[in-house]
Amino acid sequence: MGLREQLIKRLTVADGAMGTLLYDQGFDLCFEELNLSDPEKVKVVHQSYLDAGATLIQTNTYAANAVKLKKYGLEKSVKAINEHAVEIARKAIAETSGVYVLGTIGGIKGFQHEETDFYEIKVALLEQITALIDAGVDGLLFETFYDLEEAKLAVQLARKQTKIPIIANVSLGDIGVLKGGVPLNKALIELYQQGADVTGINCRMGPYHMLRSLEELDLPFDIPLACYPNASLPGYRDGRFVYAANTHYFTAMASEFIDQGVHVLGGCCGTTPAHIAAINQAVALKKPVKRPISTKVVEQKQVDRHQQRKDVSLLDLVKKKQTIIVELDPPKKLDVSQFIIGAQALKDAGVDALTLADNSLASPRVDNQTLAMLVKEKVGLRSLVHLTCRDRNLIGLQSHLMGLDLAELNDLLVITGDPSKVGDFPGATSVYDVSSLKLLPLIKQMNQGISFSGKSLGQSSRFTTAAAFNPNVKHLDKAVRRLEKKIEAGADYFLTQPIFEEDQFEAVYEATKHLNVPIFVGVMPLTSSRNAEFLHNEVPGITLSDATRKAMLACGNDREKSEQEGISIAKSLTDAATTYFNGLYFITPFLRYQLTAELTRYAKMKQPAAARAEERK
Incomplete structure (x- = not known):
């Protein structure tokens, strides 16, 4: 059975967080750079997830694009970093059958509104997609896309380049919606229509909130779903983010995800091989569930108060x-x-x-x-x-x-x-x-x-x-x-x-x-004259004419006279303004x-x- 057929017909266990395990080992700079400087460290992480039962391994390339690598001075190393990542993953699965390598590509736009130019994003995505395809990945995983248009662009670019399977995951702003109020329903449908084989959600939320989002779906197609939840909501202790060690909870929640039509289950921030083993335990007891196909899409409706208040702005x-x-x-x-x-x-x-x-x-x-x-x-x-x-x-x-x-x-x-x-x-x-x-x-x-x-x-x-x-x-x-x-x-x-x-x-x-x-x-x-000189000499962008400064200087230290002169000048300015x-x-x-x-x-x-x-x- 090939990867595409497996994604559609079977339950598939994916791996968990790469960054969490590397961070726990004391590394907190550019995780992707380790593909070049310490590939064995990355391979060990892959192996730990294979041992936990994962059959989908994602490359260590989440932020391996020119835009994000630029802050480390590595924007010229995109091709090398992605190629080495695929090589490391291939070596890790060499002795394991039925396991596939997904080339991971993370969203460039974050939850906040960055200034990154859309053309720059397009060029960076295309460069990374091409590098991963040329390196021989079995499929592509787009993850942590907060912006639907960026996610659609990524799928479009990839589908023009290759026929290999694509999983496209978006990240939610709140339960059931992306940033900007885009309903998850709309996002998954449009990504599927652009050519994604599997669509889903990852990051930002733990299992509970992701499950609630999936329960709200009303999809008109039989779209295979993916879900990569965080381990929990993050806590903050001693300057570090920490997540709950809740593996038994993950077994129970994985079962509920499957009941919502999820075919691909993995983990995101805070998840470890123990969480993936817990998911594997649930998958062993379940079969894929087909979600009912809807004839409608639920639309959000807002109460408009614009007509309720009559005051003039x-x-x-x-x-x-x-x-x-x-x-x-x-x-x-x-x-x-x-x-x-x-x-x-x-x-x-x-x-x-x-x-x-x-x-x-x-x-x-x-x-x-x-x-x-x-x-x-x-x-x-x-x-x-x-x-x-x-x-x-x-x-x-x-x-x-x-x-x-x-x-x-x-x-x-x-x-x-x-x-x-x-x-x-x-x-x-x-x-x-x-x-x-x-x-x-x-x-x-x-x-x-x-x-x-x-x-x-x-x-x-x-x-x-x-x-x-x-x-x-x-x-x-x-x-x-x-x-x-x-x-x-x-x-x-x-x-x-x-x-x-x-x-x-x-x-x-x-x-x-x-x-x-x-x-x-x-x-x-x-x-006063002092006020005038301060504005003229110390406030950027403000210049007073010599005549104005002389007029204020002529008032000396007489407060009343200075104020009257100031008012006189302001009245002349008001005449011009009106x-x-x-x-x-x-x-x-x-x-x-x-x-x-x-x-x-x-x-x-x-x-x-x-x-x-x-x-x-």
Whole structure:
């Protein structure tokens, strides 16, 4: 019986984790490099799984592609590493009959949203596929693919090159779904249609959650399934990930996998020869089970709350009329009474919303969500809540966003955030699981009722997302191209860094007028000559004219005179801004809300840009 026939008609025991066993021996760098430097160590792992009863052995090539090998300086050794891996596996099975070698190829995209170019991925996959086929593998195993399109690409590339059997395994974001909310049902069907002989799941989850995912399947074809669960959910002890030694549990769960139509059973992270022996024990007592063929595919449905809330977002507001938002920094101390007084003064002046920074300059301040709720309750003013990627991992970001949505704080400014080293705690960790560019589509995904992991949220969030725009650069066209990328990622509108030159508003308008998104242009009153010199000389991308600096210098140390001069300059900038833009973004310096309140009252008397645009026609 050949490999393809065996995969379809019989239960097959595959091997377990390669990395786990090598890691336990003290090796924690590039496991694939051992194919060249210490092949005997790899062969010993193969032999241990053969002794446990495995009849499918995968090559030690999970990350043996140019993209992943590059970080070790081994991107030129792809062919050699893959060829040696096949040779080692062949030697291991030389004296064992009925055993096959699968060339293993791991997904390049991880669970997070990497920047790797799709063309670069295609080239890397094709190179590794070709190397393994030329080296004489019996079949190919694609595993740990979080992205369905990448997995389909891999199967397509392989099927064009060879007729040998292909097993294609995806990894789940949550029970029953891949990253981005793609149902497992859809993924397995499409991989089968692309030419995979067996489709299935591996990694990230233990047996329990994988079994639940398989139980939800409703497949219209008799697709042979594969399942390679982790040993358990990982624990963390003494700086290392550890997994449960649960071999008896694996015997029982293997039996249940078989009842769900699984034909190929192996192990992933944390599994050992003992786990594979446990699977072998279950397989010896069972026969393949044919899943019932469905006439339908279950679709996920989301509850859309977009029609339930009738409030107008800042995005809707700025499209219709002049809209003023004012940044008022959350305080660094627990007494927020002055902040609330400032918020009330700004509301009385006519601002449409406060913008609340998220620990700006990496210094701890009162939580902006809590302040936004206080402002809403005590002042009756809406808030544009900043959300930085620096302080929370993906778990914390999703949790925070769910809380914001429940509190109906749906206006967000999504930013990457200043690194921790610039703030009060330079030794603190900067998380940066994602950048603002990668967080934007995840928030839009929540607006579709899908969590970061791809699971249903039960109902849709209702966020509008602003992003930052720094026009104070030498090459404005490059900054605009980045703006376009943010729009593609999901940005609905933009807030600029403060602008200090009147003619710059026209330049920004001309550079961005092709974009169908509103822009709130930043204006910040100067407070002193020292403040002006700091901005000019120390803040990247901000340049003040000689005339502005001289005007502030002429005020000397007179605080009142300096503030009045600063307001006068800001009013002139506001005049220029309202010629071209509906959105005004006033930045309050040092909690001096009286300055931005005065500026707001002045702007309210100005004719909005929309009306001026009509006049220009």
